[in-house]
Amino acid sequence: xxxxxxxxxxxxxxxxxxxxxxxxxxxxxxxxxxxxxxxxxxxxxxxxxxxxxxxxxxxxxxxxxxxxxxxxxxxxxxxxxxxxxxxxxxxxxxxxxxxxxxxxxxxxxxxxxxxxxxxxxxxxxxxxxxxxxxxxxx
Amino acid sequence: xxxxxxxxxxxxxxxxxxxxxxxxxxxxxxxxxxxxxxxxxxxxxxxxxxxxxxxxxxxxxxxxxxxxxxxxxxxxxxxxxxxxxxxxxxxxxxxxxxxxxxxxxxxxxxxxxxxxxxxxxxxxxxxxxxxxxxxxxxxxxxxxxxxxxxxxxxxxxxxxxxxxxxxxxxxxxxxxxxxxxxxxxxxxxxxxxxxxxxxxxxxxxxxxxxxxxxxxxxxxxxxxxxxxxxxxxxxxxxxxxxxxxxxxxxxxxxxxxxxxxxxxxxxxxxxxxxxxxxxxxxxxxxxxxxxxxxxxxxxxxxxxxxxxxxxxxxxxxxxxxxxxxxxxxxxxxxxxxxxxxxxxxxxxxxxxxxxxxxxxxxxxxxxxxxxxxxxxxxxxxxxxxxxxxxxxxxxxxxxxxxxxxxxxxxxxxxxxxxxxx
Numbered sequence: 040x041x042x043x044x045x046x047x048x049x050x051x052x053x054x055x056x057x058x059x060x061x062x063x064x065x066x067x068x069x070x071x072x073x074x075x076x077x078x079x080x081x082x083x084x085x086x087x088x089x090x091x092x093x094x095x096x097x098x099x100x101x102x103x104x105x106x107x108x109x110x111x112x113x114x115x116x117x118x119x120x121x122x123x124x125x126x127x128x129x130x131x132x133x134x135x136x137x138x139x140x141x142x143x144x145x146x147x148x149x150x151x152x153x154x155x156x157x158x159x160x161x162x163x164x165x166x167x168x169x170x171x172x173x174x175x176x177x
Numbered sequence: 178x179x180x181x182x183x184x185x186x187x188x189x190x191x192x193x194x195x196x197x198x199x200x201x202x203x204x205x206x207x208x209x210x211x212x213x214x215x216x217x218x219x220x221x222x223x224x225x226x227x228x229x230x231x232x233x234x235x236x237x238x239x240x241x242x243x244x245x246x247x248x249x250x251x252x253x254x255x256x257x258x259x260x261x262x263x264x265x266x267x268x269x270x271x272x273x274x275x276x277x278x279x280x281x282x283x284x285x286x287x288x289x290x291x292x293x294x295x296x297x298x299x300x301x302x303x304x305x306x307x308x309x310x311x312x313x314x315x316x317x318x319x320x321x322x323x324x325x326x327x328x329x330x331x332x333x334x335x336x337x338x339x340x341x342x343x344x345x346x347x348x349x350x351x352x353x354x355x356x357x358x359x360x361x362x363x364x365x366x367x368x369x370x371x372x373x374x375x376x377x378x379x380x381x382x383x384x385x386x387x388x389x390x391x392x393x394x395x396x397x398x399x400x401x402x403x404x405x406x407x408x409x410x411x412x413x414x415x416x417x418x419x420x421x422x423x424x425x426x427x428x429x430x431x432x433x434x435x436x437x438x439x440x441x442x443x444x445x446x447x448x449x450x451x452x453x454x455x456x457x458x459x460x461x462x463x464x465x466x467x468x469x470x471x472x473x474x475x476x477x478x479x480x481x482x483x484x485x486x487x488x489x490x491x492x493x494x495x496x497x498x499x500x501x502x503x504x505x506x507x508x509x510x511x512x513x514x515x516x517x518x519x520x521x522x523x524x525x526x527x528x529x530x531x532x533x534x535x536x537x538x539x540x541x542x543x544x545x546x547x548x549x550x551x552x553x554x555x556x557x558x559x560x561x562x563x564x565x566x567x568x569x570x571x572x573x574x575x576x577x578x579x580x581x582x583x584x585x586x587x588x589x590x591x592x593x594x595x596x597x598x
Contacts, residue, residue: 046319071459072320078456098464100333101412102325106309109325116408122325124334124459132459134324145412150341170323 042087044075052089053169056158060131062088071131090129092156093176099123099137101145112161121145125154125173138174181480183285186434188444189594191220192558194551197425197543198368199301205239205248206255208426208545209297213256216428219558221441224430226256230289232263235276235296236547241311242300252295269315270496272296273427274550274581274590278450280431281592290433296552297426298545308422312546315584317457329411329419331458331585332497336413338464339499342514347413349517351401353498354417354540356526361537363568368423368543373397380406418498423543427551429558445561448576449483449593451476458585467500467586470507474580477591478509485509488593489574490531490560492553494582495538501525504580505533508591527570535560535568550581550590561596 042048042059049072052059061073065082073087100123102109103116114120121137138157141147154173161170193215195208203211217224232253240246253263266276273296280292300308312328326334339345354373361367362375377392377400384391394400401407407415430440437444453472455461462468478484485508493508495501502516510531511519519525525533536542536556539549557577559565578593 049320078460098334098338098458100326100330100337100414101409102327102330102333103409103411104305104309104327104329105325106313106322106327107306108322110306114325119409119412120325122330122334124464134321134326134457134459136325145409150337 042073044073044085044087046072046074048087049073050169053158053171058090058092058156058171059087060090061085069130071127071133090127094125094127094154094173096137096148096150096152096154097124097126097132098150099148101142108161121148123173133171136170136172138172140175183281185285185287187281187284187447188432188434188437189429189447189554189558190432190437190440190444191216191224191430192428192555193217193219194366194427194548194555195425196366197423197545197552200424201301203299203424205243205245205297205299205426206252208299208424209252209295209428210256212295212297212426212428212548216430220430221443222439224440226258228291229258229261229293230291231261231280231283232258232293232295233276233280234263234265235272235274235294235550236265237267237269237272237298238311238314239299241314242298242303252297258293268588269583270494270544270546271550271581271583271588271590272547274553274579274592275452275583275588277429277431277551277554277592278452278590281447281450284431284433290436292431294429294431294551295426296548296550298547299424300422300545301424305422321457327411328585329414329497332499333411333414334458335464335503335585336499339503340413342465343517345517348398349502349521350413350418350498351398352520353495353501354401355397356520357495357534357538357540360527360535360568361541363566364537364542367537367541368421369537369541373400373417377406414497414499420496420539420544423545425543425545425548425552427548427555429551429554443562443596445558445594445596447592448595449477449481450591451480452588452590455587457587461586466503466507466513467582467589469586470504470580470582470589470591473589473591474508477578477593481593483576483593487576488531488578489576490535490570491533491578491580492536492538492556493533493580494549495534495540496544496582498540500582501533501538504582505531508578508580527568532570535565535570550579553579553581554592554594557594561594
């Protein structure tokens with residue numbers, strides 16, 4: 040699948056169950072999402088690449104007071120959710136919802152644990168769209 | 178490249194703030210005027226508003242909070258200082274500190290001699306969900322917010338990275354809240370003018386009055402560890418780890434050093450200032466500290482020609498308790514990984530090694546985001562002039578530092594003030 044170098048393509052790729060980012064063809068730096076200028080060496084020679092979707096958890100939280108979109112998706116203080124930052128095996132980090140972790144004992148969620156991407160749907164009707172999430176690697 | 182010194186010296190000659198809190202009957206202009214009049218009262222000599230040449234306003238989002246954008250000319254006109262140049266500076270929760278720095282840069286450039294700096298935010302008109310939504314616009318709304326993050330969530334995530342790296346216990350965060358409430362209890366302008374011990378005592382008394390079972394908490398830590406009393410907001414950040422939603426205004430008057438004595442016999446000098454930026458949280462070099470804060474601090478120290486040990490006290494941006502712990506490390510007061518130990522052992526209390534947030538900090542004083550950075554400056558003004566009342570530091574402090582962070586660390590500005598004999 041060919042993607043253009045615009046930031047909105049990230050979400051289009053998620054619809055195709057693909058996690059895309061940018062790779063600098065001059066210095067090799069990988070970033071996510073893709074961007075037109077390399078944040079490390081300032082080169083314009085960037086290409087869209089597809090990531091494996093494998094990574095590890097580097098920071099997380101279990102959220103009990105959700106923003107409006109997450110509240111609309113059914114989350115609240117009785118039904119919290121985990122959001123985290125995942126470091127991909129290719130290097131860059133990305134924010135995502137973290138699924139299938141022990142929400143009743145947040146201290147047991149392990150930094151460094153291996154994760155795999157998955158795509159979830161949130162929202163109703165016109166607002167329904169694909170979101171990036173990760174769950175423990177089986 | 179930044180210059181290591183101002184092109185000419187900048188002095189703080191007046192400082193004021195409104196009471197911080199929740200004021201349904203007041204708008205941004207009322208809060209701003211309250212702070213402006215308080216600033217006038219802080220001046221020792223006659224002051225003529227006609228002398229003000231420009232007005233820099235720190236404000237995060239009156240557009241979202243009050244459906245009023247373009248606030249600077251409105252406030253200028255409200256106090257009769259039109260038609261001077263009036264502009265709004267927006268760098269999220271660092272807007273106030275950044276507005277002060279921008280005003281200083283304008284004075285240092287030689288373009289203006291007298292600049293009024295304001296900071297204001299009126300947040301309590303909206304519901305908590307709407308406030309959360311408005312604050313979220315200070316993050317990367319395209320790539321972070323869809324992950325479900327909230328502001329407590331960002332700092333909570335940094336807290337998990339910090340706890341994992343340095344084996345810090347959750348209890349360390351509670352000590353920040355306890356200390357800042359102890360300080361806020363001595364500040365009549367604080368939103369929470371109560372110690373956590375006062376709060377737990379009054380909750381027990383109320384339970385007894387109503388014939389309900391009396392909670393067994395004896396200490397603040399027992400109270401804070403009880404999820405019924407202190408529920409999680411974004412684990413590991415609990416209700417008492419979070420600064421409140423607030424209304425408030427703060428004002429500072431900056432002038433070229435050569436004119437300072439025309440306004441007051443006791444000016445403070447802005448001897449160092451630094452500012453830095455960073456990407457969204459995942460793009461940072463570190464998740465267990467705030468790189469922009471370290472850079473801004475270094476820049477300010479270099480300009481002032483001092484090191485962290487020369488600072489007598491600091492107002493550190495404690496929007497969440499973890500933020501204060503990272504802040505005291507980013508500013509070099511404690512080595513990496515030692516901040517939580519310093520918080521637990523009382524090194525940051527009023528009689529500690531380096532008193533932090535004697536005003537009560539954002540945690541207890543309140544966090545009207547655009548005003549917070551200038552509220553910090555007001556505490557430095559009071560402490561350096563010996564006017565901090567019951568919370569006055571002993572030993573005649575001469576150097577105070579203000580550390581103001583925007584968002585989850587995309588912006589940080591550090592300003593250092595000195596009192597000269």
